[in-house]
Amino acid sequence: MEAPIPELGRFAEPALLILVSLSDGPKHGYAIMTDVEAGTGRPMGPGTLYGALARLERRGLVEALAPVDRRRPYRLTGQGATILAEQLRDLAEFAQFGLRRLNQVPK
Amino acid sequence: MRRVLLRCYPAAWRARYADEFEALLDERPLGPFDVADVLLGALDAHLHLRGASTATDVGRGFLMSIRIGGYAAVAGGILWFLGFLTAQFGPDGTDPIGLWTMVAGTAGILVALVGLSAVQARRFPKLIWGAFALPMLGTVTSISGMVAMQVVGDEPFIGDISGWAAWAIGSLTLIAGSGLFAAASWRTRVLSRPGLGLLGAAALVLLLISPGILGLAPWLPPVEVGFLVVLVLFAAGWVLLGVGVLRSDSVAIVPAAGAS
Numbered sequence: 448m449e450a451p452i453p454e455l456g457r458f459a460e461p462a463l464l465i466l467v468s469l470s471d472g473p474k475h476g477y478a479i480m481t482d483v484e485a486g487t488g489r490p491m492g493p494g495t496l497y498g499a500l501a502r503l504e505r506r507g508l509v510e511a512l513a514p515v516d517r518r519r520p521y522r523l524t525g526q527g528a529t530i531l532a533e534q535l536r537d538l539a540e541f542a543q544f545g546l547r548r549l550n551q552v553p554k
Numbered sequence: 555m556r557r558v559l560l561r562c563y564p565a566a567w568r569a570r571y572a573d574e575f576e577a578l579l580d581e582r583p584l585g586p587f588d589v590a591d592v593l594l595g596a597l598d599a600h601l602h603l604r605g606a607s608t609a610t611d612v613g614r615g616f617l618m619s620i621r622i623g624g625y626a627a628v629a630g631g632i633l634w635f636l637g638f639l640t641a642q643f644g645p646d647g648t649d650p651i652g653l654w655t656m657v658a659g660t661a662g663i664l665v666a667l668v669g670l671s672a673v674q675a676r677r678f679p680k681l682i683w684g685a686f687a688l689p690m691l692g693t694v695t696s697i698s699g700m701v702a703m704q705v706v707g708d709e710p711f712i713g714d715i716s717g718w719a720a721w722a723i724g725s726l727t728l729i730a731g732s733g734l735f736a737a738a739s740w741r742t743r744v745l746s747r748p749g750l751g752l753l754g755a756a757a758l759v760l761l762l763i764s765p766g767i768l769g770l771a772p773w774l775p776p777v778e779v780g781f782l783v784v785l786v787l788f789a790a791g792w793v794l795l796g797v798g799v800l801r802s803d804s805v806a807i808v809p810a811a812g813a814s
Contacts, residue, residue: 476578492588493578494595497571501599517577 461491461499466508466523466531473512473522476500503527555584562596597625600800620799623669627796630662635789648703657700663728663792664693667735670799674744685738689731696724726764729788733757736791746798753791759784 468474468482476496483491500521503509508527512520523531556579560572579592601621637656641648671686699720702711710716715723736754739745767781 476574477581480578490587492591492595493575494588494591494593494598496578497575498595498598501567501571514574517573519574 458495458499458502461495462503462508463531463534464491465496465499465503466527466534469509469521469523470528470531473520475515475518475520477518479521555589556580559584559589559592559596562593563599564596567599619669619672621669623666623673624796624799626662626669627666627792627799629796630659630664630666631789631792631796632659633662634659634792635785638785650704653700653704657697660693660697660700660728663732664690664697666792666796667693670739670745670795671735673799674739674742677744678738678742681738681741685731685735687731689728689735692724692726692728692731694724696721696728699724726761729757729760729764732788732792733761746795749791749793749795749798752787752794756784756787756791760788 464483464487465479467486468479474482476493479500480491480493480496483489500509504511504521507524508530509521510524512522514520556576559579560568560576563572563575579588584592601618633655637652637654637659639652641652641656667686667689671682675682675686699717699722702717702720704717705711706717708716708718712720733754736750736757740747740750740754763781763784
């Protein structure tokens, strides 16, 4: 399985969750946090969120929009959407691979 | 609290993200998990921004030494003091949590010594590495003694030396070496002088009264009055030195040998 979100170290997983969160439209930081928590059942801390957001923005995978009050929404870029799709396909293939080994693939 | 947390981030990061980040922190009550997460994020931002803004590998390594040395000095000073307070060193045994806290603090001071020596040694290699040797020996001996206290108790672990004796000798060596390191660093003018002055003065006083306190010199009176205060000042010297390094941009632009 390749790593389509390269060189993010410990921020790789939070970055993937953020990209998924932004895949249905722009969100600001707090909305991303609550969306990720609702989707995974695990909270994402503010420091982790902005550590990952800053990296994604630098790599051009997300872009910042004009702030509304003090909240600044972010949206997925075309490149971000492409890389997210690749990453999710890889994960799906890997999940199938693991399930086949456990003989738990639905017939 | 939110303002304090924000201040932990580097200025360049705050210029870009402070407003929205503060708005995010305002959205919900901050728990211990959030505070720890924000502090880790701030540490990451410091390391990442410094590294990313430096053009060369040498420069990145130099700035990394400063950052690691600074943070290790702050953490080491605090943990060393807390460990000393809670470990209750003595023949009746030690508190393991306090002991391991002090092991962590001593290790932090060792890392700080390495990082801050590396920063200065570019221009003053003989002076700094010479002054580094004694406290390095002290930290290693002290840590060995504390680990031996946990593993073999009061039994000798090297020749006739018990863990406690190794810890006591190592700690005295660390204190003396810290004073020497402060004096050598004072001459280089690279690190913050308030921290060095406090560390050097506290080390000197501690060195004079510790043998009596530890029972290593029975002919010296056990001067306990003010011992705790001097201990605080010694730890505060390391913390102040670390904070000074982290806050001082002037340190970051000290040229390497041959660069000027």
